[in-house]
Amino acid sequence: MTAKSFVRKVPSGMSGLWRATAPKLARLDIELTERCNCACLHCSVARPAGDAEAEAREWPTERWQALLDEAAGLGCLVVRLTGGEPLLRSDFEEIYLHARKLGLRVMLFTNATLVTARLARLLRDVPPLEAVEVSIYGMTRESCEAVTRAPGSFAAARRGLGLLAENGVPFVVKGAVLPPTRGEADEFEAWAADLSGSAGPPAFAVLFDLHSRRDAARSAVIAGLRSGGDEFVRFSRRHGDEAVGEWGEFCGRTGGARGDRLFICLPAAASASVDPYGRLQYCLGLRHPATLYDLAAGSLREAVTEFLPRLRETRAADPAYLERCARCFLRGLCAQCPAKSWAEHGTLDTPVEYFCGVAHAQAIAAGLLEPGEKAWAVRDGAERAKRRRNGS
Amino acid sequence: MTGKIELGRAYRPSDDVVVREIEGEIVIVPLTSGIGDLEDELLTLNETGRAIWARLDGSRPLAAVVAELESEYEDAEGEVRVDVVGFMQELYDRRMIVEKS
Numbered sequence: 001m002t003a004k005s006f007v008r009k010v011p012s013g014m015s016g017l018w019r020a021t022a023p024k025l026a027r028l029d030i031e032l033t034e035r036c037n038c039a040c041l042h043c044s045v046a047r048p049a050g051d052a053e054a055e056a057r058e059w060p061t062e063r064w065q066a067l068l069d070e071a072a073g074l075g076c077l078v079v080r081l082t083g084g085e086p087l088l089r090s091d092f093e094e095i096y097l098h099a100r101k102l103g104l105r106v107m108l109f110t111n112a113t114l115v116t117a118r119l120a121r122l123l124r125d126v127p128p129l130e131a132v133e134v135s136i137y138g139m140t141r142e143s144c145e146a147v148t149r150a151p152g153s154f155a156a157a158r159r160g161l162g163l164l165a166e167n168g169v170p171f172v173v174k175g176a177v178l179p180p181t182r183g184e185a186d187e188f189e190a191w192a193a194d195l196s197g198s199a200g201p202p203a204f205a206v207l208f209d210l211h212s213r214r215d216a217a218r219s220a221v222i223a224g225l226r227s228g229g230d231e232f233v234r235f236s237r238r239h240g241d242e243a244v245g246e247w248g249e250f251c252g253r254t255g256g257a258r259g260d261r262l263f264i265c266l267p268a269a270a271s272a273s274v275d276p277y278g279r280l281q282y283c284l285g286l287r288h289p290a291t292l293y294d295l296a297a298g299s300l301r302e303a304v305t306e307f308l309p310r311l312r313e314t315r316a317a318d319p320a321y322l323e324r325c326a327r328c329f330l331r332g333l334c335a336q337c338p339a340k341s342w343a344e345h346g347t348l349d350t351p352v353e354y355f356c357g358v359a360h361a362q363a364i365a366a367g368l369l370e371p372g373e374k375a376w377a378v379r380d381g382a383e384r385a386k387r388r389r390n391g392s
Numbered sequence: 393m394t395g396k397i398e399l400g401r402a403y404r405p406s407d408d409v410v411v412r413e414i415e416g417e418i419v420i421v422p423l424t425s426g427i428g429d430l431e432d433e434l435l436t437l438n439e440t441g442r443a444i445w446a447r448l449d450g451s452r453p454l455a456a457v458v459a460e461l462e463s464e465y466e467d468a469e470g471e472v473r474v475d476v477v478g479f480m481q482e483l484y485d486r487r488m489i490v491e492k493s
Contacts, residue, residue, distance in 0.1 A: 021415045021416075022415065023414055023415055072412070075414040075415055077414075077419075077434070100410075100423060101410065101423065102410065103410030103411070103412045103419070103421040103423075104421075105421070124425060125424060125425055126423060126424055126425070127422070127424075127425050129421070129422065
């Protein structure tokens with residue numbers, strides 16, 4: 001016995017944990033329900049809390065528990081419980097405790113309106129080991145409830161945050177830049193910085209996906225709320241040019257065209273998502289029928305070892321995608337992906353003009369493009385990004 | 393947690409942690425609050441730690457664990473005992489093991 005250090009502490013982000021083979025599944029996202037007690041303007045998911053048809057189709061407790069067993073057996077370390085509003089599930093505590101007793105860390109995404117004293121105590125005594133992520137859409141009752149369209153939600157959310165804070169449960173708050181909340185960002189940040197229990201700076205959603213179930217009416221509402229590329233740049237620059245510098249640096253690091261492979265999202269390489277009805281997906285937003293795997297007719301192991309690797313080999317066929325996205329050097333900035341294409345067009349490989357426009361605005365701000373240039377037509381784009389990164 | 397590890401006592405993993413073996417790594421995950429300072433980290437064991445941990449079933453005093461390991465490792469006299477006690481004290485201080493009652 002020669003080693004004097006017997007234990008090794010590693011960050012929970014998992015990189016560096018594995019000296020040999022990484023597990024086949026590092027993270028599992030579970031959408032426990034599509035139902036929500038809020039009806040946020042920009043939400044790409046939610047069904048009404050009282051949607052009995054949706055509730056009847058949701059997987060029961062024991063199915064989720066069995067899936068968590070299987071995930072832990074595959075080496076999964078983190079499970080995200082989200083929705084809809086996951087706390088609408090009357091069996092939330094059972095599912096949560098089951099995950100924690102398996103040694104899984106739990107990321108809980110919630111609007112906090114349904115946090116009870118009992119749940120806050122549970123999260124105190126059996127901590128999730130990840131900060132609870134709380135969506136708070138507004139600094140006043142008027143602005144908040146103009147977004148949530150749920151009377152009483154402002155006070156309920158504040159009460160929920162208070163219970164988390166009282167019990168020492170770490171959380172972070174997330175805002176959204178929407179017509180009712182535009183202009184509140186500075187106030188939101190100042191409030192979050194002073195918030196007892198807050199484990200980090202707030203995040204903001206600024207760019208919104210259309211409805212992931214492709215409800216045309218809902219998508220039309222979301223499209224009307226979106227900030228344009230220039231507005232996104234202005235928002236990102238509100239405290240200085242740090243973010244813009246990061247765009248240039250990041251683009252230089254990821255430089256080079258994405259080619260025709262559609263699934264190049266690195267964070268999703270060892271993760272998977274499951275909808276409330278037991279259908280496994282590549283990510284939470286991607287509902288294209290060709291990308292779904294019915295867990296009731298198979299297994300999580302088969303899904304992550306056979307189905308998802310096959311899916312990752314999917315190539316683009318849309319001529320516009322091949323002409324533009326496949327050749328574009330802004331892949332480090334552009335949000336184009338199969339999930340965005342699905343929400344916008346019902347396909348996997350159609351360029352999404354909205355995100356293309358935002359990426360171009362970012363690239364102009366970062367000095368990577370001149371106004372009027374199209375990134376896919378720039379022959380030395382990758383070199384340009386590298387030069388920008390190196391400061392030359 | 394205060395207290396000193398004693399060779400005459402038996403120890404077992406605490407119910408306050410979950411121990412997982414993933415791709416050949418032993419990963420110790422806190423279940424309840426206040427386990428060490430691992431709110432943002434995970435704990436894994438090296439080969440030596442694993443050899444000790446595998447014997448912590450509460451069935452025998454720590455001295456017997458030391459004797460077993462001394463028969464497997466060719467270390468200088470007393471070195472295994474020092475290593476085992478050091479490791480156990482670290483786990484005990486983190487509330488990851490408890491005395492077998």
